[in-house]
Amino acid sequence: MMPGMGMQPQVILLKEGTDTSQGKPQLISNINACMAVVDTVATTLGPRGMDKLIHNDKGQVTISNDGATIMKLLDIVHPAAKSLCDVSLSQDAEVGDGTTSVVILAGEFLKEAKGFVEEGAHPRSIIKAFRVASQLAIEKVRELSVSLEGKADEEKKALLKKCAMTTLNSKLVSGEKEFFAQVCVDSVSKLDPQTLDLKMIGIKKVTGGGLRDSFLVDGVAFKKTFSYAGFEQQPKSFVNPKILLLNIELELKAEKENAEVRLDDPAMYQSIVDAEWNIIYDKLDKCVASGANIVLSRLAIGDLGTQYFADCGVFCAGRVEGPDMDRVSKATGARVQTTVNGLNPAVLGTCSSFEERQVGAERYNMFMGCPQARTATIVLRGGSEQFIDEADRSLHDAIMIVRRALKHAEVVPGGGAIEMELSKYLREVALSHTSKSQLFIRAFAKALEVIPRQLCNNAGFDATDVLNKLRQKHASLDGSGKNFGVDVNTGGVVDTFNAFVWEPSLVKYNAIQSATEAACLILSVDETVRNPKSEGADAGMNPGGRGMGRGRGMAGRGMGRGMRR
Structure with a gap:
């Protein structure tokens, strides 16, 4: 056998410069990246949480302790940690609150799983146990919820x-x-x-x-729009006004640059000049004739229109923003018109009162007591x-x-009380499992305690001391301590249900489910492949193409050399 014949041909599957890392170190690295994100938002949790000041390249400054806002503004580049950002935004879209809790929970689930991964436990076993624990926890939340239905x-x-x-x-x-x-x-x-x-x-x-x-x-309010001369002469309040909404421009336009009109009779010149004025006066007459007291338009109402409406005792506003226009339309029953021809009373809206009021340095137009749709500003x-x-x-x-x-209409006690009760329940359930999942469910139960612990840390109390008191309360056999949570005012424990610290059950369902899903997603990734930007269209279309071509070429060269020898 010739030298070189026994050499294995080198096959390069991925494009040159592609960065891959895999296996256990990759998983641990992903978990550490997520922990770094959690550390950023953890201090914002609860009544004593701190705020974050974020300023970007453009010099815009945001001060916030809303989890979703912070996660949106943090420029996270780590691909695994981005999933925590997504889970926070989904919580914000679905429920609106609990955005910090969901990130902290997901991070804590990963932190608990990290030890098992380092010891060689298979991530799939952990994922399976976490999903079981999540389902059990949600069923328990349903059981502990208090319904508000049927109340006066x-x-x-x-x-x-x-x-x-x-x-x-x-x-x-x-x-x-x-x-x-x-x-x-x-x-x-x-x-x-x-x-x-x-x-x-x-x-x-x-x-x-x-x-x-x-x-x-009680109705629609928006800032006074840009207005022209004659605006001050318009009436500023009405009772039961008729409202007309338009999507047309009511102003004189300058002629196009190369406009050319050829006349045979010089007497016609004036009629050409007057034509545009007649058109706009005709439109304005029709608006007033419709019986409207208030005319709003998405497009501009110019000097001429503003002065004309003022003389007729009509209020007008041009360039009203789209969302405000939609709310006025829904609230008053007025329909937006794209022409002023054939206006009938059916397209006009009404409200019980309209006024223009000074608020600070701004003036606001307010439509109150709207009959059609219920709205508020x-x-x-x-x-x-x-x-x-x-x-x-x-x-x-x-x-x-x-x-x-x-x-x-279901609520659960806040202040970490529900998490402590779920933790105690899952610890008991874990004992009924004989496989490794017993350990993983216990880890899930322990992770839930992060919420009351973080509430204590953020308020400056001794978390160990408070958590021991809470465990003792929740362990009571008669179930009398199930509503006990952290008292951020005294540093002790309190029945949060009686103290009226309540949260909708939906916040908890969503937080536990989303956090578990995010943790399981990160645990299921064992390799990250990073493709550099493709060079040229062909490389973009076929990322593996060049690499594989070179691999075959190299193998061919090696074999050729061996044969020649």
Whole structure:
């Protein structure tokens, strides 16, 4: 046998420069990356959580302790850690709150699994046990939930307010949580109970004043649009006005540059000049003749139109933003028109009162007492722009929670109480398993304790001491301690259900499911392949093409040399 004949041909499967890492070290590395992300947001959990100040290349500054907002703004490049970002955003979209909890839980599940992976346990066994534990935990949450169905309206509103206050506890606006919780409940109560469409709640921000100066408008409010001469002469308030919505421009346009008109008779010149004026006057006449007191348009209403409407005692506003226009349309019953021909009373909307009011340095147009659809607008006040933005994010969470609690009227005790009860339950269940899954379910149970532990750490209390008290309470045989959670005010434990620290069950279902899925996803990855940017179209179309071609060539050269020898 000739030298070289026994050599194995070298086969290069992936494109040159492709970076691959695999096996146990890769899995551990992914878990460590996720832990780094968790460490970033962990301190924002709970009523005593800290805020994060994030500023980007453009110099925009955001101060927030909302998990989803922070995860969105962190520029995470690690592919495995990105899944934690996704799980936080999905929690925000589905429930609106619990975005920090879900990231912390997913990280803790991975942290518990890391020890087993290092000792040689197969990730698939851990994934299987975690999924079983997650299912058991969700069934237990269902069992522990307290339904709000069948309560009187007033009582139900009081209970929803308590849910909103629990959410606002951990936010920047916690000092005014009672005031804002009431605003959230009132605004959601104004929506159509069938759809509870969030688009029907507008949030407008006006810098200046204090948080207490914020108020709720029973209807639609938007900032006064750009207006032309003659605007001040228009009436600024109406009772039961007729409202006309347009999607046409009511202003004179400059002629195109190369416009050319040839006339045989000089007397016709004036009629050509007047033609455009006649067209716009005709449109304005038709608007006024329709009986409308308020004319709103998505496009501009120029000087001529503004002055004309002022002379006729009609209020007008041009360049109204799309979402505001849609809300006015739904709330007042007015239909947006693309022509002023054939306007009949059926296309006009109405409301009980309209007024233009000064709010801080801005003027706002307010349509109140709308008969058609139920809508509300929250006008937020505050000292600085960042502060109002954070108040907006906080209110979004609280509104989502109230909305979810209305749809799925079940609550569980907050403050880590439900996690401690689930942990105790899963520890007991684990003993009924004889395989390795006993260890993995116990690890899942231990991971759930991270929520009360982090609440203690963020409040500056001794977590070990508080957790021991909680374990003792939850271990009571008569079940009297099942609602005990962390008391962030005294550093002890308290029956959080009686203290009205409530969370909708849906937050917990979603958090446990999403966190388990994210942890299982990361545990199931054992190799990362990183492709550099393809060079040329062919390389892009066939990433393995060049590498494999070279591999065959090298093998061929090796064999050829051997044969010649």
